[in-house]
Amino acid sequence: MILRLCILVLTSLVLAGYEEVKPQPQNNYRGFDLVDKAGNIRRPADVRDHYQSLGTYVVLDPKGDQVHATYASPGTAENYRKTGKFADGTVLVKEVFGADHAQMTTGDVRWASGTKVWFVMIKDEKGRYSDNPLWGDGWGWALFKSDAPDKQVATDYKKDCLGCHIPARGTDWVYVQGYPVLAAK
Numbered sequence: 001m002i003l004r005l006c007i008l009v010l011t012s013l014v015l016a017g018y019e020e021v022k023p024q025p026q027n028n029y030r031g032f033d034l035v036d037k038a039g040n041i042r043r044p045a046d047v048r049d050h051y052q053s054l055g056t057y058v059v060l061d062p063k064g065d066q067v068h069a070t071y072a073s074p075g076t077a078e079n080y081r082k083t084g085k086f087a088d089g090t091v092l093v094k095e096v097f098g099a100d101h102a103q104m105t106t107g108d109v110r111w112a113s114g115t116k117v118w119f120v121m122i123k124d125e126k127g128r129y130s131d132n133p134l135w136g137d138g139w140g141w142a143l144f145k146s147d148a149p150d151k152q153v154a155t156d157y158k159k160d161c162l163g164c165h166i167p168a169r170g171t172d173w174v175y176v177q178g179y180p181v182l183a184a185k
């Protein structure tokens with residue numbers, strides 16, 4: 001019995017020590033792993049497993065409500081809180097869902113149902129792909145639709161994206177007001 005107790009105590013001590021030396025979550029700004037030499041952008045496949053949630057916009061529209069959920073590559077929020085900016089290689093993904101609704105015990109509720117498209121932005125501080133019309137103003141810009149999720153369909157970020165992001169120009173084109181995790185804790 002005493003021996004067993006000793007082993008238990010020892011094991012927990014070893015485990016506690018292990019906890020301490022375990023590496024902290026890495027800041028993996030690996031956006032450029034998704035980009036080929038010409039600047040073509042692939043959709044990140046591990047968003048639901050490894051990305052962090054920044055926040056959600058709900059669009060109420062008589063023609064069909066939408067839920068917009070934005071995710072970022074690991075470490076994005078921590079870095080943003082420290083530096084006030086998105087690190088080179090940061091990936092942002094906005095997943096656009098339809099919405100269902102019902103009266104629930106909390107009230108008149110909407111929730112995400114059925115992915116429609118993914119918008120992707122990759123932070124590029126260095127102006128790497130100046131010949132590619134999907135890169136500029138500090139980002140790579142891309143769009144994927146759920147009926148062909150691996151096919152990038154945007155052609156020119158100035159026509160397809162930028163106009164709508166002008167109100168967010170002062171915050172590096174990102175609508176940060178909807179992302180509480182970017183603000184100080």
Ligand code: HEC
Pocket residue numbers: 057059068070092093094119120121140141142143154157160161162164165168173174175176
């Ligand atoms: C119709 C206007 C509109 C167009 C076109 C548009 N966006 Fe956005 N985008 C917004 C708005 C507004 C938000 C934040 C609020 C929301 O999602 O409803 C947003 C949010 C995003 C986000 C989440 C980060 C953020 O800025 O809040 C990404 C990523 C994004 N857009 C990428 C793109 C890309 C890439 C394109 C072009 C392929 C594009 N958008 C085209 C209006 C637009």
